[in-house]
Amino acid sequence: MTSPIIPPTMLAAQVQAYNAPYVLTTVPVPTNLGPHDLLIKVAAASHCHTDAMVRAGTFSTPLPCTGSHEGAGTVVRTGSAVTAFRAGDRVMCGLPLEPCGACADCTGPENQTHYCAHTAGAVGVVSDGCFAEYVRADARSSTAVPDTVSLVSAAPLACAGRTVWRAVGQVGLGEGRWLAIVGSGGGLGHIGIQFAKKRGLRVIGIDARDEGLVLSKEAGADVVIDARKGKEQVVKKVHEVTGEQAGADATITLADADSAAALACAVTRMHGTMLQIAQPTEVKIPFHEFIFRDIRVRGSVLCSPGESRQMMDFIALNGIDVKGNLFYGLEKIHDLVEKVELGKIQGKAIIIVDEEQIRREKELGAKF
Structure with missing residues (x-):
């Protein structure tokens, strides 16, 4: 050559x-x-x-x-x-x-x-x-x-x-389980939805932008929720969708909004996992959202x-x-x-x- x-x-x-x-x-x-x-x-x-x-x-x-x-x-x-x-x-x-x-x-x-x-x-x-x-x-x-x-x-x-591929793998969910993604309609989120769906997961996409909500749906999320409705309404909708288990089995946080990590923990079922990918200056979670509910909070990159x-x-x-x-x-x-x-x-x-x-x-x- x-x-x-x-x-x-x-x-x-x-x-x-x-x-x-x-x-x-x-x-x-x-x-x-x-x-x-x-x-x-x-x-x-x-x-x-x-x-x-x-x-x-x-x-x-x-x-x-x-x-x-x-x-x-x-x-x-x-x-x-x-x-x-x-x-x-x-x-x-x-x-x-x-x-x-x-x-x-x-x-x-x-x-x-x-x-x-x-x-x-x-x-x-x-x-x-x-x-x-x-x-x-x-x-x-x-x-x-x-x-x-x-x-x-x-x-x-x-x-x-690479980052969201690892994140979907790290939560360790089997086929049919519920994965929520906070910030689902961004560059990582729409790829993560596809990885999760092609691995047999059910996906809840949560975003706060009109463009993000549209892209979440186009990427294949089973349920799309507007975060601008407030935490109480978002959690209520997630509970309606997931039924008796009352929350997603795991949640990936891709949004760096001040309230994103707290929302991610709130929509995760008790004893579930919240995986933090976004990199705000501080990750803020009220203690009652993860201590009283035994949420496993962990980070991941690349x-x-x-x-x-x-x-x-x-x-x-x-x-x-x-x-x-x-x-x-x-x-x-x-x-x-x-x-x-x-x-x-x-x-x-x-x-x-x-x-x-x-x-x-x-x-x-x-x-x-």
Whole structure:
């Protein structure tokens, strides 16, 4: 296979100052790869709530930093120790860079390896990300994309998909059980509904936006409830739906509203589980909502490399419909941010960085 020509510079959308717009600029292509690195020609990259946190300085990100930790594309170069990928492979970018390999999480159960606290960074969070023509990612946390899955879908799955896939698995519910999702009509929520339904669960979608309620229904939620009706009415409706067990078997919280975690506990049956994904400054739960009702409250983030491969295998077999709002070219970054900040967007905001890759993959049979 002929090696692709890699230019010395590329276009990138960078955070150059906190609480300021992205700056579209020309930067060097990151060709100085470590042994486990991949250089990926980005096909698509998407916006996540975490990107707004990066721009706000929440993670004390060293600046300048290229945005987006959700990207997918084609491998053009590999590090000396990489054996799982080669040039030409379609890949969903990993987020963690250079895990230490020695801590309890790295050496512990595979489904905890992504919790390594001693990485060299995270793509698009404290290291340069996917709002660029090329990105450096770690092969050990990246995932091959099956021919049936589009790179446009794979980009938002890099964080939103991985995170909610793990969440649905972590609650441990069997077929026919009730799962509630607070914040069901967002980028993670509509994907989570589909994962849950395709695993045989019954889903209650709870959202506070008209667009979110519509998308929750379109994604397949069995019941959709408007959170704006207030906690008492939402809980009453959940109890009506779930009958004698009086609540969902488990609830996933994806909304970062001040009252979201408390509502999630309230709609969960006694002795059930509330899994917190959203990252508000403080997670606020009145004691009587979880102590007196024996609610198990736990957190979760991303997923391990093994779980990521399982997700992709599941999607290749069962399909997924990622609701995408497409923007063509990195030059559209400001349009994307404006639409996101208006709060009227459905699903994920995605920039098509390389249209040629997207055209080619149709020949492979990409349909999800």
